Amino acid sequence: MRESHDVIVIGTGIAGISAAISAREEGLDVLVISKADRAEETNTNYAQGGIIAWREGDSAELLAKDIFKAGCEYNGREAVELLSNEGPAMVFDLLVNKAKVPFSRAADGSLDYTEEAAHSARRILHYEDHTGDAIQAAILAYARSLGIEIRTSLTAVDLITNNHHSTDCQELYKEREVLGVYALDNASGQVHTLLAHAVVLASGGLGNIYQYTTNPPEATGDGIAMASRAGADIINAEFVQFHPTALFHSDIRRFLVSESLRGEGARLVRRDGTPFMDDYHPQKDLAPRDVVARAIFEEMAKEGSKYMYLNLAGYYKGEKPIKERFNRIYSTCMDVGLDISKDNIPVTPAAHYFCGGVKVDKDGHSSIQRLYAVGEVSCTGLHGANRLASTSLLEGLVWGVRAGKDIARNFAPVSAARMDAIPEWKNPKTPEVFEPTLIYQDWNLIKLTMWNHAGIVRTRKGLHRAEADLNYHAHRITRFYQEAALSRDIVELRNGVISAQLVVRAAMHNERSIGCHFRRDV
Secondary structure (H helix, E strand, C coil): CCCEEEEEEEEEHHHHHHHHHHHHCCCCCCEEEEECCCCCCCHHHHCCCCCCCCCCCCCHHHHHHHHHHHHHCCCCCHHHHHHHHHHHHHHHHHHHHCCCCCECCCCCCCCCCCCCCCCCCCCCEEECCHHHHHHHHHHHHHHHHHCCCCCCCCEEEEEEEHHHHHHCHHHCCCEEEEEEEEECCCCCCCEEEEEEEEEEECCCHHHHHCCCEEECCCCCCCCHHHHHHHHCCCCCCEEEEEEEEEECCCCCCCEEEEHHHHHCCCCCEEECCECHHHHCCCCCHCCHHHHHEEEEEEEHHCCCCCCCEEEECCCCCCCCCCHHCCCHHHHHHCCCCCCCCCCEEEEEEEEEEEEEEECCCCCCCCCCEEEEEEEHHEECCCCCCCCCCCHHHHHHHHHHHHHHHHHHCCCCCCCCCHCCCCCCCCHHHHEEEEHHHHHHHHHHHHHHHHHHCCCEEEEEHHHHHHHHHHHHHHHHHHHHHHEEECCHHHHHHHHHHHHHHHHHHHHHCCCCCCCEECCCCC
């Protein structure tokens, strides 16, 4: 199957859909694809805390100061200033006024703002404790009302570039451009040639290269790996943020216990009930995420435990009942017999957010012509060495909107002759079907290697070990990919090992211990 669109967006979270909406509002034909079976299956959908928004009394300067402080002053100044000045008001323009996101209200009907770690003001809008799914549902509905086509169960395999894929040898001598994407139909196994005059990567992060993560299974580093193979610049890959508080329970995996609990007073405590964050940072339980994650990691090591506790019941300062304010967390924990209004919550750090990614400018444009990247797959410079809570949804919104508008403003169609020179996908002559257990085994090796040697605490020796192990795995996986009948699982495995290598190489190169790249030996 072969088709052409003005814009193809890979990913259905807030960043991708915002880009699609802003391009569509300018009159462009937009196709959005997702490898998941449901368009709602995104990192955005699982976001609990909220999104930074404009509030009277707050200021762009104060927000920027908080972002810089959390990011260890490693942030890109232009990106911080752009988001601080444009972002908070944009929440009202698109999410409140157009998409009609039903953010929580106080008793008097006004919007209810909450606070999270390392913020100096209550500036975060939320929908109870599951803001992401409210935003996700609203923006998808608004996108569909504009006539944007959204297709699921389509796995992006590779970006199509003129230099690498065109049958016209003259393209070798031209500047590199992305002209579309090869996409696998998960059900039929057929690879579609989807051509476009601009491609937006909005495929999310890479949390699943680690043994413990809050990310959904879809977060396997696809966009980062595809962009790297295409020759795009990848920066800050060493900065993988670990969320301090993922629920530790054998029956529930990947469940995040939102930072907003600590914003409403919850304290991290030892087994004997004594709070311990006082020993690590002046802001105590509201310290930046990298500090809190390492503190929990250290306390776990001291006690020989796989988890610590979060006590909400004894310290809650919110106005609404816990069951109402943290409805999703309450009900999820109750399913396994934990009553967060009475019981301590067992928590452990888990890979949560990728602060690095495809290097982009203020409009989301990458180092390759016609290729944009927005959201977690990108690196705008906003987060620096460590992300401030609740900036991720806002970053996706801001750069998504700006990318869509930039594509429309500078729209330059590719000639039909150049598009015709792009060939169909070629399968192996005799593709092999591999057992799922082989893929599962390779994934386990990647996850353990990254958790043990390129996780919360890193050393030179550990990173060298990770590099050697990953190089061995990557060689085998590449051969595996070249010989196999294509499937979503195999595509993800290939992307996962490449993403892991990018993280390790960047961590080895950066010998400065800073933010969420913590080197014990420097």
